[in-house]
Amino acid sequence: MALEQFSGGGFHGTSMEQIAEAAGVTKPVLYQHFGSKRALYLELLEDVGSQLMEAITKATAEAGGPRQQVEGGFTAYFRYVSERRSAFRLLFSEGTRRDEQFSEAVNRVEESIASVIAGLIEADIDDAHRAQLAHAIVGMAEGVSRAGLASGLVSDPQVLARRMAELAWAGLRGIHRD
Numbered sequence: 001m002a003l004e005q006f007s008g009g010g011f012h013g014t015s016m017e018q019i020a021e022a023a024g025v026t027k028p029v030l031y032q033h034f035g036s037k038r039a040l041y042l043e044l045l046e047d048v049g050s051q052l053m054e055a056i057t058k059a060t061a062e063a064g065g066p067r068q069q070v071e072g073g074f075t076a077y078f079r080y081v082s083e084r085r086s087a088f089r090l091l092f093s094e095g096t097r098r099d100e101q102f103s104e105a106v107n108r109v110e111e112s113i114a115s116v117i118a119g120l121i122e123a124d125i126d127d128a129h130r131a132q133l134a135h136a137i138v139g140m141a142e143g144v145s146r147a148g149l150a151s152g153l154v155s156d157p158q159v160l161a162r163r164m165a166e167l168a169w170a171g172l173r174g175i176h177r178d
Contacts, residue, residue: 002023007085008086045096046105052088055079056077059076066120066122073120085149089149117133117134
């Protein structure tokens with residue numbers, strides 16, 4: 001309930017009273033579980049981020065090879081966005097980026113995803129180069145997802161994953177040491 005409320009109204013546009021009402025509890029009960037609206041929001045960011053991370057990690061671990069890892073990771077990401085639009089909006093909203101504490105939580109999510117991706121990149125390059133490529137892949141997935149949600153034209157996650165995997169795979173195959 002809090003996720004939907006925050007996703008629709010943002011942090012500042014959502015009150016604990018609205019969240020309590022949507023959850024069917026009283027405001028004091030809500031405060032028993034979360035010391036503040038900020039604590040609740042941060043917990044939601046962490047939860048949403050860990051669910052996205054878990055989906056990507058599972059998909060890449062189950063893949064049959066490097067090419068399948070690329071497509072599987074994208075598929076997991078885009079399926080998550082398609083099925084959990086409110087969660088994605090909460091995680092990557094403008095308001096989240098404007099608050100230092102919230103932005104740090106989102107950065108941790110992006111870093112953890114990029115770290116997993118960097119570990120999967122098989123190329124004769126140094127770690128800094130690998131990390132840059134991993135962040136580019138994370139940014140590509142986020143950017144495509146944002147554009148799809150903003151336009152209302154969210155593609156089938158499998159089709160979108162195949163398209164982005166083609167781009168990423170072609171790019172990754174051309175990577176070489178400087």
